[in-house]
Amino acid sequence: MVAAPASLDKLCINSIRMLAVDAVNKSKSGHPGLPMGCAPMGYTLWDKFLNHNPKNPKWFNRDRFVLSAGHGCMLLYALLHLTGYESVTIEDIKQFRQWGARTPGHPETFETPGVEVTAGPLGAGISNAVGLAIAESHLAAKFNKPDFSLVDHFTYVIMGDGCNQEGVASEACSLAGHLKLGKLIALYDDNHITIDGKTDVSFTEDVLKRYESYGWHVQHVSDGNTDVDAIAKAIQQAKEVTDKPSIIKITTTIGYGSPNKSDTAGVHGAPLGEEEAELTRQALGWSYGPFEVPQEAYDQLRQAIDKGAKSEAVWNELLESYRSKYPDESIEFERMLRGELPSNWDQSLPSYTPEDKGLATRKHSQICLGALGPNLPELIGGSADLTHSNYTDIQGETGSFQAESPEKRYLHFGVREHAMAAILNGIAYHGSGLIPYGGTFLVFADYMRGSMRLSALSELGVIYVLTHDSIGVGEDGPTHQPIETIPSLRAMPNMLVFRPGDGNETSGAYKLAIQNRTRPSALCLSRQGMPNQENSSIEKVSFGGYVLEDCEGTPELILIGTGSELYLCVDAAKELTKQGRKVRVVSMPCVELFEEQSSSYKEEVLPSDVRKRIVVEAAETFGWHKYIGLDGDSITMSGFGASAPGGTCMEKFGFTLENVLNTANNLLT
């Protein structure tokens, strides 16, 4: 590869800047400021360092690049285009932010090959990057051999002031420092501007000192607008520091080149306009028309195509000889990369009969993890400092992923729920077959909801192990008792929310969560025990809802139950049957999957003309009227819980056989 002379550097950098200016102007919407300011660091990184193959964006061993400041996506689109990715043609750039375009307003993995993470909500990208670096480090420890660096790439990030203000980034970067993720390199666009104006209205901390406190290697490039050499030198140095993540603060001018708008909040998120674009052209000495890229810039940047092809070819050769020298490892490695589950992965998932001791579903969950662990080496996860409450450990395994033991797959996230979710997303984004899971109390889903939403949006099969799922939490009281949490997760598109009602349903929920690699799952699990049901099964969970107990003929009443309240429905049905009533019990461990069944199946389970229906769930009623309609009733929660033993809470809030019977009899008369 030929190094570019300074003038060519400038040409390339200005190509990025002007593509951003033109695209935002044409779409009359977007963020030109960041791409204009970050063009030099973007160019330097992509042209001189990034190991990638534009013709195969999914090549496994590529360096990962994350634009954490996702609003500046025209920087990324310009780089993808200029280095030869087919996913972003000049036409795509002209369609910036339009319906159906591959150049949406924030980068989205599912729209544009070459985009590594869906960014937009600030702080998410850098936190995902920590997950990418963890995945790399873990897989390297697992598969590399003294003579084979099969897994060996850097994770680069461009982040802004916004990312550095977000708590999720603080959490993730503190953990990254603890884990000494030496191949994580962040370029911090220090441009002094946020939407509200100068950063000095709210953000005057010493960012590098903070990163130092986390254990990062820190550097500062004072002229990020023109000093390509200084940027390159800093990146090189960061690469050489292998025992710490690195941050390079690069001071830039937002909207660099725009005579009247640079260094103002005005250029952050609004088009320059035709006139200012023209003045910018003049200021940058840019003689090309809108969307015109000088051939020399293409020629320079598209050396990435050859270089990338060669890199991949060399790696493919390496893999080839790894195959012969380490056949077992290579079979597993390649299976994971294909995203295939091992044939026997679910063989040890336990099933239960009513004779088996009734356990808490969090305990069943622990048994499932223990059963899956040995057969599913790609399972990796942990807890946000609640291991012994969430039971997220893989029984039989010891040790955790640490700087000294990256081959281990248990992650201690610390008390950092939001970072946990973002890191799990990052592990999933890595695309190497790893199946990430993470645990906390269900109520703290609220702390990580921003990243759970991104799991759902970006189609990442992350598994959230959310224990202590109701007022059954007991003494910890209302701050720890989820009420609205389950409905709020059910409202989220593409999120599978499981609330299993016994051991079989827990095994079934795990089976589905593992199988669903493009949908995240939220497993809502009890603190307290419950009996195993006669007619539950692993398989039935896949229908989302099913008839657990039935009467002869058409029921006059349907009881719908989930989780720790399912047994109440069963007990009530038995009692009502004795009273001569015709009662059906429907178990509904996953509303989303039930919704996806055929109309005829749904009609079979919940016949339209049986309108007397009662749902029993120790959570907010919200959402259940879809099944109980205007004529049914509910035994649910309508306010917050209280601090008392869990059994007392259940009783005081009406989750008793007596109350189910009374409610049923009221509805039936």
Next chain:
Amino acid sequence: MVAAPASLDKLCINSIRMLAVDAVNKSKSGHPGLPMGCAPMGYTLWDKFLNHNPKNPKWFNRDRFVLSAGHGCMLLYALLHLTGYESVTIEDIKQFRQWGARTPGHPETFETPGVEVTAGPLGAGISNAVGLAIAESHLAAKFNKPDFSLVDHFTYVIMGDGCNQEGVASEACSLAGHLKLGKLIALYDDNHITIDGKTDVSFTEDVLKRYESYGWHVQHVSDGNTDVDAIAKAIQQAKEVTDKPSIIKITTTIGYGSPNKSDTAGVHGAPLGEEEAELTRQALGWSYGPFEVPQEAYDQLRQAIDKGAKSEAVWNELLESYRSKYPDESIEFERMLRGELPSNWDQSLPSYTPEDKGLATRKHSQICLGALGPNLPELIGGSADLTHSNYTDIQGETGSFQAESPEKRYLHFGVREHAMAAILNGIAYHGSGLIPYGGTFLVFADYMRGSMRLSALSELGVIYVLTHDSIGVGEDGPTHQPIETIPSLRAMPNMLVFRPGDGNETSGAYKLAIQNRTRPSALCLSRQGMPNQENSSIEKVSFGGYVLEDCEGTPELILIGTGSELYLCVDAAKELTKQGRKVRVVSMPCVELFEEQSSSYKEEVLPSDVRKRIVVEAAETFGWHKYIGLDGDSITMSGFGASAPGGTCMEKFGFTLENVLNTANNLLT
């Protein structure tokens, strides 16, 4: 006040420790480790520094004390009891964590007078404390005079490793440093233990260096188990540093005194058990029985009663002379303290007719803030760096709350949504009549949901200004387009969720949000414009839902609309009426308030026997079946949005007159 000799210090400290041990043992549930480790700092702070009046927990000028590590609540209950608060008797302590007790498993303001903030979710308390300190600083700047320090108190916090790992605390403490909140003093319980074990499994950053990077004054007390003098000296020094918040890292041993469990995760959240309690008694040289407090300890600590009475009396005298010297200010000050709104507060809220230009409701919101501002001096708020998008400024006012201008009431929170919400809660907890509001994009409610939940639980009248409330966001795409956000907020108990459909409804929403001082409000506001309705009004919003347009006689179809889709219902009704159909339009700006109306009113608006109902709202359907039942239909969202101009999104996702008409006709045939 008499200083205690060292032996008496020890007696008091061990009284705290053993109350915690006994209470947790008796309840068989709870967290003894923190109270045992933090007893020396708790005692030192409360006995030697805290300015409070146990007989009047609401005395305005008291120092605020926040136990951010809320699980250690027995520390707080012990201190409240030992210093003479009537809210925590020895009987209350014996009822620790039981149904109906004033000693719940985490401290809750609404259960126990003397508890300043509801803590439990880690990171919340310290972030609330930043809000308390902001409130103090603002009110001091507003009401104090050279000769009158009417508002003059410290805000003290005890926080643990968990709080220091949570991102919300990072955000809030960075802002606190920026704002130079000199009267905020945090004691950091550095005990090396979290639930997963030693902190070195996940948390090895240099915490004090981080706080230094934020601009805090930092100190370290290396023996927090016994060195009361060192703790006292450090607190004294922190008080003297008035231009920076202070953190004192106090190294302690969790469960100090327990021979076999101290310094282990086992003592964090589980009872010691009878045997270990006995061994602890021996180790501490404690000869008293369970729940027995030596009289000398009471005598020492209950000096707080006299001292507090005197402090309040002195302050009352100060207020008395302030009244005569500054009558206008004192009238305002005391009105605010009583929580009374000024008589004219809502007089300038605008109303509209269809002739008025249709605006975005975020624009109407800005007009409301501008109308309320001059009449409502207690209104204080800002935006998480989206001022010019949320329109959260109070028009006509300049400048913002900064270290140099604490009298200003506009807050630049930076890109820190979660801290914003926690700080708004803190301002509300201050109990001084301030009405806090804060803005961000609706979709980022997910980032602050943990604290929004605490607003709702703790009955804080915080106003959330949440703009860009649907796919109408447009080009920013699905990461920025709320879909499930509105339903997820509606699912939250005690949260008023407003989605106004025009100017009148926006004014009405503000009126109700201001009036509701014990319920938070989420105002969901559009980016894009919509017409003003003929029959909307400020008053009607108080019903939550009302008949906006009606037909003669019983309707055959009811269209239910909210926000930017309301006009579609009105237009469709007109068209359907032309076609001879009998159609009613119900506007539903606040589901929660509608639910609170009488059954007869609800029946009037939505007659049970009119089952053909269609809801039109550009959000997830989840929750609407309560009104459309099993026989209605909906024009809502079932998946994520897309990046394209807002109008295009609306059209592509079916929010068109044509689609409403088709859906109506399908239902009617």
